[in-house]
Amino acid sequence: MKEKKRKSELLEWTKSIVIAALLTYGIQAWLFAPIIVDGESMNPTIQNQDRMIVSKIDTPERFDIIVFHAEEDKDFIKRVIGLPGDRVEYKNDTLFINGKAYEETYLDEMKKEIKQLYGEGALLTQDFTLDSLLGYETVPENTLFVLGDNRQNSRDSRHIGFVPMEEVVGNAKLVFWPFENTGLVK
Structure with a gap:
């Protein structure tokens, strides 16, 4: 029994x-x-070695932070700036999408540091248009234009081109470690 x-x-x-x-x-x-963040391209928003939860069910929207397959064995984490059909350009450290200026408050700290180091005329993000960078007037269908928040230390769409939607792993939602960085990703 x-x-x-x-x-x-x-x-x-x-x-x-x-x-x-x-x-x-x-x-x-x-x-x-x-995921574990590897690198400093999203500083100060996300730190190197932060542990995060990525949602695979959300569709990326403008200013979301996404993880995507960038190279054969490496994923990148960047911020979505341009969606399909968008005209994206930077002038005098200001982002313009389809001719409209956007504030990027998540860059305020870095812009302040750059100006303190190099003077009032220093730019965090150098001027560009999609055409001058990648030879396109607008972001192509089924792709995204992404940038790292640490603009002067980021390999992003300015270097690797547009990100195909099928390469997107998901949206970064939550930092859970280290404890002092715990919180929702914005």
């Missing part, structure tokens, strides 16, 4: 472990994934 009870208990534990493993795999494959 004890032997039968032990086998039944072992079977129940095995089922529970298999179900938990399948749920974990399913959640990571289709809903959310943990």
Whole structure:
């Protein structure tokens, strides 16, 4: 009788472990994934070695921070600036999308530091148009134009070109480690 009870208990534990493993795999494959930030291109918004949760179910929108496959064995994390059909340009450290100026408050700290170091005329983001950088008037269909927040230390669309939508892993949602950086990503 004890032997039968032990086998039944072992079977129940095995089922529970298999179900938990399948749920974990399913959640990571289709809903959310943990990542570790490698590099300083998103400073000060996101720090090198921050641990994050990336949502795989959200469609990237302007100013979202996304993770995408950039190279064969490397993912990048950058901010979405241009969506398909957008005209993107920078003039005098101001972002213009389709002719409209946008404030990028997440860059205020870096702009202040640049001006303190190099003087009032110093720019965080050098002037450009999509045409001058990549030979396109607008962001092509099914692609995104992305930039790192640390504009002077970021390999982004200015260097690697547009990001195909099928290469997007997901939207960065939450920093969970280190504890002092814990919070929602903005």
